[in-house]
Amino acid sequence: DSGVTQTPKHLITATGQRVTLRCSPRSGDLSVYWYQQSLDQGLQFLIQYYNGEERAKGNILERFSAQQFPDLHSELNLSSLELGDSALYFCASSVAGDLTGEQFFGPGTRLTVL
Amino acid sequence: AQKITQTQPGMFVQEKEAVTLDCTYDTSDPSYGLFWYKQPSSGEMIFLIYQGSYDQQNATEGRYSLNFQKARKSANLVISASQLGDSAMYFCAMRGNSGNTPLVFGKGTRLSVIA
Numbered sequence: 001d002s003g004v005t006q007t008p009k010h011l012i013t014a015t016g017q018r019v020t021l022r023c024s025p026r027s028g029d030l031s032v033y034w035y036q037q038s039l040d041q042g043l044q045f046l047i048q049y050y051n052g053e054e055r056a057k058g059n060i061l062e063r064f065s066a067q068q069f070p071d072l073h074s075e076l077n078l079s080s081l082e083l084g085d086s087a088l089y090f091c092a093s094s095v096a097g098d099l100t101g102e103q104f105f106g107p108g109t110r111l112t113v114l
Numbered sequence: 115a116q117k118i119t120q121t122q123p124g125m126f127v128q129e130k131e132a133v134t135l136d137c138t139y140d141t142s143d144p145s146y147g148l149f150w151y152k153q154p155s156s157g158e159m160i161f162l163i164y165q166g167s168y169d170q171q172n173a174t175e176g177r178y179s180l181n182f183q184k185a186r187k188s189a190n191l192v193i194s195a196s197q198l199g200d201s202a203m204y205f206c207a208m209r210g211n212s213g214n215t216p217l218v219f220g221k222g223t224r225l226s227v228i229a
Contacts, residue, residue, distance in 0.1 A: 031214050048214075056216055058216060094214060107157070107158050
């Protein structure tokens with residue numbers, strides 16, 4: 001158990017809908033990262049937050065947004081969903097000041113868009 | 115920009131044998147970190163081993179060792195004494211410069227351990 005929690009574990013929805021994925025980082029970790037794992041694109045970085053502020057942006061679509069709250073949990077919002085958004089979404093967290101940069105991954109949320 | 119290349123989509127190894135999973139990387143950052151993660155069929159990402167670009171010695175963690183050749187920009191994972199439970203996808207990843215930066219992943223190698 002990495003200490004990172006993600007809910008829900010599975011999500012099935014229809015095209016055009018909006019969903020919210022939730023992540024709680026390990027206690028004390030200030031950085032939260034969101035990754036998307038799909039069959040065709042592999043594991044891709046979406047967005048990073050550090051202590052409530054957006055730190056880095058990767059291949060995140062405009063239909064997707066995220067935020068990190070004062071208690072450091074984070075939410076990833078996916079809207080106008082398309083079939084191609086079906087994927088495993090991971091949240092990871094890391095310790096501030098840890099030069100190794102080891103990231104601890106949550107169990108993932110498997111999103112299926114029908 | 116950073117790039118990770120894993121050229122072996124799939125590998126087979128006999129139980130109790132050693133296996134090497136290849137990983138090459140490309141970066142212009144003077145300082146970086148290299149990681150290996152294991153993803154079993156259940157889907158979770160399990161951290162295996164880390165190598166810093168300035169580390170003088172190759173990293174080892176139990177049955178896992180990282181064969182780091184900086185000049186060749188390679189960071190191969192060696193698993194000794196393979197076990198059936200080692201069957202999984204293995205991802206090589208890197209981050210640049212500082213600790214709090216996103217990881218860039220390779221496409222992975224699927225390892226199958228045969229009894």
